[in-house]
Amino acid sequence: MALRKIVIKNDDILRKKCKPIENFDEKLGILLDDMAETMYKANGVGLAGPQVGVLRRIAVVDVGEGLLELINPEIIKSKGTQRDVEGCLSCPNEWGYVVRPNEIIVKFQNRSGKHCQLKLKEFFARAVCHELDHLDGKLFIDIADEMVDPNELKD
Numbered sequence: 001m002a003l004r005k006i007v008i009k010n011d012d013i014l015r016k017k018c019k020p021i022e023n024f025d026e027k028l029g030i031l032l033d034d035m036a037e038t039m040y041k042a043n044g045v046g047l048a049g050p051q052v053g054v055l056r057r058i059a060v061v062d063v064g065e066g067l068l069e070l071i072n073p074e075i076i077k078s079k080g081t082q083r084d085v086e087g088c089l090s091c092p093n094e095w096g097y098v099v100r101p102n103e104i105i106v107k108f109q110n111r112s113g114k115h116c117q118l119k120l121k122e123f124f125a126r127a128v129c130h131e132l133d134h135l136d137g138k139l140f141i142d143i144a145d146e147m148v149d150p151n152e153l154k155d
Contacts, residue, residue: 001033004043004052007141013099014050017055018135024113028058032069032111035060044089046127048134051090059131063124073108073132075101082122084128084142085148086104096144100126 007013008104021028031054039060048059059070080102087095104125107117121129130140141147 001030001037004034004038006042006047006089007051007053008040009088009094009141012155013053013055014090014134014139015137016050017137018049018055019110021056022107024071024109024111027029027072028071029111031058032060034058036062036067036069039089042089046131047089047120048055048081048131050121050134057135061124061127061131062128065124068118069111070128071105071109071111071113073135074119075104075106075129075132077105078125079103080127083145084123084126086126086144088130088140090134091141093150094141095145095150096141096147098130098140098144104128106132119127141151 035047045063046061049056057072061068065125078101081099082102083099084097085095103121105119106128112115
């Protein structure tokens with residue numbers, strides 16, 4: 001495994017739509033492992049392909065319930081709303097309130113190509129929605145309804 005460089009918000013790659021993953025091979029496994037290691041090292045809860053310079057529909061998420069690897073993910077159903085503060089590894093020291101669904105059903109493939117589906121709620125749903133936005137070239141700062149001073153977030 002290797003740490004990847006996290007792309008920062010001014011890089012145009014973060015504004016591009018990603019292409020689907022077609023090859024479920026050793027190279028994909030290495031990318032997933034690298035992304036997870038990079039996310040953990042940066043103290044993040046999610047990381048998407050474009051954030052490491054890869055324009056493919058791939059993301060990793062861990063909100064404390066174990067690592068979820070999402071390949072070619074798509075939200076097929078959402079319900080309710082929640083509004084909370086978000087940050088992003090690609091937007092250091094920026095925080096803002098974002099409205100997201102409170103519950104989602106996401107379909108995706110795992111590293112072996114198997115089709116899966118999960119129902120996620122609250123923070124887990126928020127994190128997955130955030131990462132899927134990256135796959136469509138959107139950053140949370142594009143949809144935040146209010147930005148927050150990082151100093152106000154400290155206990």
